Amino acid sequence: MLDKIKALQDEVAAINAATKEEAEELRIKYLSKKGLIGQLFNEFKTVPAEHKKAMGAAINDLKVFALEKINTLKDSFSESNLGANGVDLTLPGEAMKLGTRHPLAVVRNEIIEIFARLGFVVSEGPEIEDDWHVFSALNFPPEHPARDMQDTFFIEKDPDVLLRTHTSSVQVRMMEKTQPPIRAIFPGRVFRNEAISARAHCIFHQIEGLYVDENVSFADLKQTLLYFARELFGEKTEIRLRPSYFPFTEPSAEMDVSCSICGGKGCNVCKYTGWLEILGCGMVDPNVLNLSGIDSEKFNGFAFGMGVERIAMLKYGVKDLRLFFENDVRFLNQFKSAY
């Protein structure tokens, strides 16, 4: 019987388990009443009295050894699930909700990508500006009635410090420090003192563009904007240019795109005209080039500007401008995009 105990001792020393369940099976195999060690206690009854003491001690030692071994195996499985603070790492985590890009950022990025393909670089500038960069350098003389076209947030007067009313101020900054060729777009927030409604807000986003080089023509302007319109609204899109007025361009135009909702037939979005106004543009006034230190005898160029909210409203059929600023996740979750 001692040989049997010795053999079981060696067997138990070698056991291993890959799972908690396997460890439990080992417990039943060795330590249950009908298990291998349990049976030794039955056989023990037949052991002659003079050997009972030594034999009993040997069986008990084996039982304690097996118990410790199997408990260690079991503990190793429960321990592997617990972190340093006793937290069960196998429990599912709390799901983190993934956000989406804001629709204005989606549209802005898409517009930037289109012009990047034509070689336009992105340039940004300060939102708090001086009079020179917002008005004077752009051909708005002190008493010019065009200045009254802008309802401006002034921070200080004389000298004037104000929130920029357009990103044209960044165009001026670029022309002041760069000689042509210049090919850049200027995305950013602008501010106007307007009552907030479904169609107007005191903050909105613009993207302006500027191209200055030798021999730039109005045909270059038109072809660039046609390419842009077709990339953004689809290849069947048509454009039309209507004469307009801006202090900083001459000649100036408003650009319409054919309504992508009705295909030009007329619907309530395009107010039954078949056309949607999306941007203003024109050839840069030579005086503006000269004011920024660019020789208008040698160089000329075109510029354009559009409101990001306006384009996002058309693209997504959003009817109220205020939705863009409320940060309601029910609204924002509807915009998923690669941009």
Ligand SMILES: [Zn+2]
């Ligand atoms: Zn329409």
